[in-house]
Amino acid sequence: MQRAVPTALLALLLLLLPAASALGTPAPTPTVELSASQAGKGGDLTVSGAGWRAKTLLILLICGKSSPGTGVIGGTNSCANADGRAVTTDSRGVFDKKLPVAEPPEPCPCVVHVATVTGEQQVVDAEFVVAGHPTAPLPEQTGDGRLAVLAPTRLQGASGLLVLFGAPPSRTLEFTVGNLGTTPVKDPVFQVGTAHGVFAPQWEEQQWRGTIKPGAKARIELPVRLAAGAHGDYAVSVKYGGKVVAEQPWGVGRPWGVTVFWILLALVVPTALFRIGMAVVDRVRPPGSRHARRTGRARPPASPSTTTAALPWFTPDSAPSENRTDRPTTKGHS
Structure with a gap:
């Protein structure tokens, strides 16, 4: 009986050990592999990945002005968006997709940009060379200045009357940043993205004019504008240094005026x-029909005239002179 108790405890520990190890195992890091490190425009490239979330929609793009260390500078505006592809991972978080090689709008260095469309953002940039595409050095980093958002973002402003008739909705995105680095940050460039529903954000670079000294704070105000007739649930994101630093939902009403x-x-x-x-x-x-329509009854036909025009030499109320009885008499005759 004494040996049965330790045996039961040992069996219970063996059952709990896999569960405990699974709880302590960190989530796998997403990876991307390319079938070739270089290809020319018009070719095909096979992009494979593992370690991604299961059943997750991904977007695959070839982007210029980018590197795995700095990310996509300029957001998706630096990518060949028209030739991008979408793929959904399987139950193991694995995918395999062919991507046509296209020239991005910005010069190389280039990357194959793989990012999630929905849920928590996961991004991997794989170095790639577009043969024959121009190259240019990346912008220099501005020292050790590091900006961090210190307060929640807010969307200020209200929709005008014209927005009800399809005018583009606009707001001002306000947030406070602090310089956590050791050098000043001058004229920082932020990327403001707007996403509708489950679609990926459309990024736009906006530069804030000013200098933020080490340990100082600054209030940032950036304009945000949607397309004409936009309505529904939107999400406004702010990216700095290749990382999303703030997000803010935006519900846009339907333009009922339209x-x-x-x-x-x-x-x-x-x-x-x-x-x-x-x-x-x-x-x-015809005139008769027009009169009937206006009065509601037909006009009676004109009757022929019963009066006769008198002759100029005949007067009806006068008699001939020989029939008159009141003739004058001649005086002096008997």
Whole structure:
């Protein structure tokens, strides 16, 4: 009986050991492998990856002005977006996809940029050379200055009346940053991205004018503008140094003024055409029919005249002279 207890405890420990080791195992790091390190425009490149989240949508792009160390400088504006591809990882977090080789809008050094579209962001940049594409040195880093967001971001502003009729919604993104480095940061460049739903953000570079000394703080205000007619749930992100430092949701209402305009147009135009058509018909129809339409009854036909015009030498109320009885008598005759 005494030996049975240690045996049962040993069996229980053997059952719990795999679970404990699984809990302590860190999440795998996503990796990307390329079938070739260099290719020319028009060719194909096979991109493989492992260690990604299972059943996750990824975007594959060839980007210029980039390196694995600095990331994609300029965001997706530096990438060949029209020739990008999307792929979904399997249940093990593995994918394999062919990517056409295209020239990005920015010169090399280039990378194959792989990033998640939904959920927590995962990004891997693999070095790649686009044969025949121009090259240029990357921008120099500005010393040891490091900026960090110290306060939550806020979207300031309100939609005007024209936004209800499809005008582009706009806001001002405000946040506070502090310089945690040892050197000043002059005119820092931020990347502001707007994402709609599950789609990847569209990044745009914006430069803030000013100098932030070591240990100092600064209030940053950057304009954010959406496309005309935009509505729905958006997310505004701020990236600095290749890393997302702040995110802010933005709910944009539907432009109901456009809907009301089209409804009124659908009612007014047919009514106006009907009135114009009736006016034309009223002008071309005969006069009698026009009178009947206006009064609601037909005009009676004109009766022939029963009066006879008197002759100039005949007066009806006068008699001939020989029939008159009141002739004058001649005085002096018997």
